[in-house]
Amino acid sequence: MSLVLDPAAQDLLFREARTANAFTDEPVTDEQVQAIYDLVKYGPTAFNQTPLRITLVRSPEARERLVPRLAEGNRAKTANAPLVAILSADNEFHEELPHLFPAAPQIKDVFFTERPVRENAAGLNAALQAAYFIVGVRAAGLAAGPMTGFDFEGVRKEFLDDDHTPLMIVNIGRPGPDAWYPRSPRLEFDQVVTTV
């Protein structure tokens, strides 16, 4: 065995975990979300920038504003998920860099004075953090249902502001009946990895 991670943890996070399209009505608590965040906040990013922002859609009124902005195939499952989170990238993340990367507090003014550069860095690093978040949802024994099928500009206007770029929306809960498709194939090692 080349992995040292416990096989049960491998199953929980990757091998048996699945993207859920249906959920039970068991609530997802703020304590669970806090525990997830307090684990995955340690995931590595460039210069320890942490542009990911999480908007928890809890009120029925907010849910009603969100659902029509999703692709039709994503509406019913999102209307019924115990918790819905909008993940976005904060393009003004550089303001926090002197605090977050004390080893080189000048980084903010060296690399990140221009907005397009920040958007690029925020997009990549918030995506890394989004993946850690999905792993964290699974670490809490919950299923995630990440989606990119929605009106990005509409969600930005309705829930965020010009400094934040939506990344994905994630349904969270315990999987319900018929929660997923059969497992789809993956590319083989030799299709993905080359050696030079």
Next chain:
Amino acid sequence: MSLVLDPAAQDLLFREARTANAFTDEPVTDEQVQAIYDLVKYGPTAFNQTPLRITLVRSPEARERLVPRLAEGNRAKTANAPLVAILSADNEFHEELPHLFPAAPQIKDVFFTERPVRENAAGLNAALQAAYFIVGVRAAGLAAGPMTGFDFEGVRKEFLDDDHTPLMIVNIGRPGPDAWYPRSPRLEFDQVVTTV
């Protein structure tokens, strides 16, 4: 405890794992890389697209071509890492979608006929997969040293082709002496999460 993941696994993957800047000379084997891939290939992406490609830089000749294309502060550690991996996004990933997403094989021709759309999707989903890969390196008991400080166009020309966009370069091995900075602060839950 809101997490069901074993605390030792939490430590291995997030709490005690660190980005390494120095490594021992213990080799990283192809078997280890295969085990990492065979775990993290299950990480979720949109439509099960798997645009991540991994170029293992194993030969001294290839390492010599890579190191000068890194930012100066990344050169010495990359010259000495047991293994270096170039992670890139395959912008022609859509060709594999009918195989990878049999539930809707028409997706390839509905959403992905235009290259800019594919680059956008490949960038996001390969970034998610890069994060899973970093988690997988840690699951193998190894340390990752991901870097974005390099000449992207130079690395593309030297090691890839026009269909592939470099994403990051990751040093991999067992951490050596003084392998990391002190742990930097993270944003608090309330700085990242809002509820609507």
